[in-house]
Amino acid sequence: MIPVILSSLVIRPLAGDSRETDWYSVAMDTFAPLDRPAASDQSPRFQQKRDRILDAAALLINERGLKGLTFVAVAEAVGLNTTSVTYYFKRKEMLAAAAIERTVDHLAALLEGAAAQPTPRDRVAHMLKAYLMQDGNARLGQARPLTILSDMRALEDPQRARLSEAYVHRISRGAARLFGEASDPLNRARAHVMLDGLFWSRAWLAKYSVGDYERIGRKLMQLFEHGILPDGASWTIAPPPRDPLPEDGGEITPETYLRVATRLINERGYRGASVERIAGELNVSKGSFYHHLQGKDDLVLECFQRSYGRFSQAQRRAINLPGTHRDRLAAVVGDLLDIQFDATFPLVRITALQALPTELRRVVLARSDRMATRFAGMISDGIEEGSIRPLDPLIASQWLTGLINSAHDMRFWAAEQPGLTEAAALYAHPIAHGLFAPR
The missing domain is CATH 1.10.357.10 (Tetracycline Repressor, domain 2)
Structure with missing residues (x-):
């Protein structure tokens, strides 16, 4: 399905907002294609079924993580049998990587469109508008869903390394170039704040109607443009004194598992932080893991509870x-x-x-x-x-x-x-x- 840009989302700003960047007036072209099929895969029927499989995979990853992506679930979602799905993707890792790569391609296309705008403000406004329009259209079933990229880290190499490199070069650096020199430390921070502000919005946009996206876009642009402090104000960023974390004394304790699991979850995602990998990091057996802990889900929940x-x-x-x-x-x-x-x-x-x-x-x-x-x-x-x-x-x-x-x-x-x-x-x-x- 070709993404449709909803006319209902192209709304002029309300009267009285002239002092803010008029982000709705930034001109947009149609979205670039989400896929670049290989020359041997030019059959429209082949590509249509492949797209449906990738759509189903994206939704499953977004809802359940890479752990919940199975050929059986994908087959049920698209009305095929599992053998038909494996004709397009031989292994689950290949399907997950293709779904993530499609999203990287799409984000890169949005950044290219933003980069064509004349000023950094116009570029950010363009990117914000395009991202919200994509999200709104996807929620209404009028655009393909974008895959949440966080489970990229749960893939195994070579897919993980290839996609991570593509993300750094095409997305992170592409976003930094919206502000100037990509290697400038402040521009790299700006790029991260912009991108993660957009990516994290998917966690809370579901609380709003798509009809609220106009207002949300204006409010996010206010944050992007001005931050949270009044003009002329400043603050001092310095940590106050806090109690040190307890030392583990070199012994393997539930606290030790907690620290290792937290690091691995951050680096490899939920699926990548397997019991085998956690035990391997500590050079202990899986039996030792289950001696200290009931199971992985209990450990992950405790990681969240401790962090919160x-x-x-x-x-x-x-x-x-x-x-x-x-x-x-x-x-x-x-x-x-x-x-x-x-x-x-x-x-x-x-x-x-x-x-x-x-x-x-x-x-x-x-x-x-x-x-x-x-x-x-x-x-x-x-x-x-x-x-x-x-x-x-x-x-x-x-x-x-x-x-x-x-x-x-x-x-x-x-x-x-x-x-x-x-x-x-x-x-x-x-x-x-x-x-x-x-x-």
């Missing part, structure tokens, strides 16, 4: 500090970025939750929403006292929660900066002042 506990503690430490709500928000950001960039024991990436069983996923999502709600309260109080820019607290809190959670992906970038404190301040700069403010 640390996140909540950072918020509560900051809430009790003196100063403005802007100062308290800066303390939370500094505290959590220090944890993420240090990488000794980071917060678990929330993208792993999609592979959890449904009941466990509800528990994790409920706690994530509580943390975002606490941020919304801090932001709302800051708006009331004038230390935070007037903005939508619910959208801004989800945006900020996602950017802190994904900051672990920037740990190698952070290690290239003069120090972790400097890295945190640089990463937080576009959050505070928007994507276009000079440092």
